[in-house]
Amino acid sequence: MLGWFKSLWWGAFAAGVVLLVLGVERIASRNALAEGHDRAETTLRQTVNSLEGHLRRFEALPALLARNQNIRDALETPQDPARIAALNQWLDETNALIESSDLYLIDLSGTTLAASNYARKDSFIGQNFSYRPYFTAAREGKSGHFYALGTTSGVRGYYFASPVRDDAGQILGVLALKIGVDEIEASWAAREYQILVTDPEGIVFMSTDPGWLYQGLLPLGRDQLARITASRRYADQALTALEVQSIETGPAHLLRLADGTGEDREYVATERVMPQAGWTVRVLLDTAPLKAPARLAVLAFALLLLVALLLSWLFLQRRARLAERLAIQAAARADLERQVAERTADLTRANDDLHRTQADLVQAGKLAALGRMSAALSHEINQPLAAARNYADSAGLLIDRADLPRAKENIGQILALIDRMAAIARHLRNVARKPNEPLKTVDLNAVLTDALAVAQARLDSAGATVETDLAADLPMVQGGPVRLQQVLVNVLSNAADAVEGTTDRRIALAARPLGDEVHLTVRDRGPGVAPAIADRIFDPFFTTKQVGSGLGLGLSISYNIMKDFEGDLRVANHPEGGAVFTLVLRRAGPKALAAE
C-alpha cells in the first residue's frame, strides 16, 4: 500500500517536472517568436519604404518626358528616318541620365517607333506591345504601370507609361519607361531574412531565394492563369504553385514551405501590401536560429532543475543515513541500558543472597550464643543446685540428730546459694532490657557519685583506689541515669578484677568534653586486653574468667546501652600498661527531656 502510494507520488512528481520544463519551453519559444516578429516587421517597413521610394522616383518621369516636342514630332511623322534616329539618340541619352533600364516610344497600334536600346540586337523597335496593360492604360489617357518579365529581353522590370498628346490634347502615342529590379533584389541578399514580393495574383517575382521565383504563393485558379497569359506578364515562364502551410500562433504568423534547396523550413512571416504597385511584400525569418537560444535556455533550465533535484536527492539520502545512524545509536543505548538493568537485577539478586546468608549467619551466631549461654547457665545453676541439695540432705540429718545450730547454718548456706541464683536471674533480666526507652538529659557528676558508691564494696575488696579527674564545666549528656550507672559499675568492677592481686592498684577516672561529645575514661594498671580478643570482649558470653566468676555479659550489655544512648564504648591499651575503657556520650540536645 505504501509502496504503491510512493510510486504514484514519484510519477506525479516526474510529470510535474516534465510539465514545468515544457511550460518554460513554451514561454521561451513564444518570446523568441514575438521577438522575431518584431524584427521582421522592422525589416518589412524598411523594405517597403525603399521600394516605394524607388518607384516614386520614376513615376512622374514618363508624363514629363511625353511633353517633349521631339517625341510629339516623331509620332506625327513616323516615316522620317532622320527624325527617328535623332529621337533614338535622345532617348538613349535621357535613359542613361535618369538611370532607367529602357525608354521607348510606342505608336497607337502598339508598335515601338523609337527606343533607347535601338542599337542592341534585341532592340524594342518594331515590337508590338499592344497586349501589355501599361500600354492599354496609357492609350486610354491614364498613367500605366505594370510589372513584368520582358518578352524581348527576358529581364524583369517595372513599366511606367504615359500618353503623348498633341496641343489639342489628342493622344498620339505612348511613352514607356522600364526599370530593372535586379539591383534592388541584389541589395536584399546576404541577410538573415528572406524577402519576397508577389504580384496581385500571388506570383513571386522578386525573391532573395531564387528557387521561389515565378511560383504562386496562393493556389492558381484558371481565371488567374488566363489573365497572366493575356498580359504575357511572365512571357513564357512556367508557373507553379508553392506548397505553403500557414500557421497562426499567438505572437506571430508562421509559414512553412520548402526553400530553394527543397528543404522544409518554418518562417515567421510579415507582409504588407503596396496598393499603388499592387504588390505584396513579405519578410520571412527562419524560426530555427530564432528558437535555438530559447531551446538553449530551456536546456539550461532543465539542467539546473536536474542539478537541483540531484542535490535535494543527495540531501535526503544524507538525512536518511543520519537518521539510520541515530537509530543505531539509540538501539545501542537501549541495549546498554538493558544490560545495565540485567546486571543491576543480578546484583540485587546477589545482594539478596548476601542478606540471606548474613541472616543465616546471624541465626547461626544466635544459636551458638544460645548454646554457650545454656552451657554457662546450666553450670551456674547446677552447681548451686547440687550444693543446695547436699546442704539440704545434711540439714535433714542434723535435724534428725537434733543438732539445730549446724542445721541452721546449712539452711543459711542454702539461702546464700538461692541468692546467688537470684543474682544470675537478675543479670539475665538485664539482657532482656528495653532498648527503646526515650533518652533524657543526664547530669554526669550525679551519676558518677552514685556509681562509685555502688561499686565501692567491690573496689575495697580488690584493694583498688580510684583517682577522679573531672572537668569543671562538664555539660549535660543524653542517656538514662540508671543504665549509665549500670555501665559505669560494670566497667569499674572489671577494672577492680583486673588490678586485684597486682602491685599498682590505682584506677583513674576522667571526664572531658570533646566537641559534641563527652568522653569518660576508666584506666586501670592491670594486664590490659590482648589484641587477639580485643574485638570479642563485647560479644555476649565472652569471658576469660573462671567459670563461676563471670558470665561474659557485662561488656556486651554495657556496649548495647551506650549504643542506645547514640554513644559508644571503646577499649584500648594504655602505653604504660593497663586497659583504658572510654564511654563516649553525646551532649544533651534540646530534644532530650529532663531527668529520668
Ligand code: ADP
Ligand atoms: P566477665 O567480667 O563476666 O568476664 P565482661 O563482659 O564484663 O564479662 O568482660 C569480658 C572479658 O573482658 C573479661 O572476661 C576480660 O577478659 C575482659 N576484660 C574486661 N575488663 C577488663 C580489664 N579492665 N582489663 C583486662 N581485661 C578485661
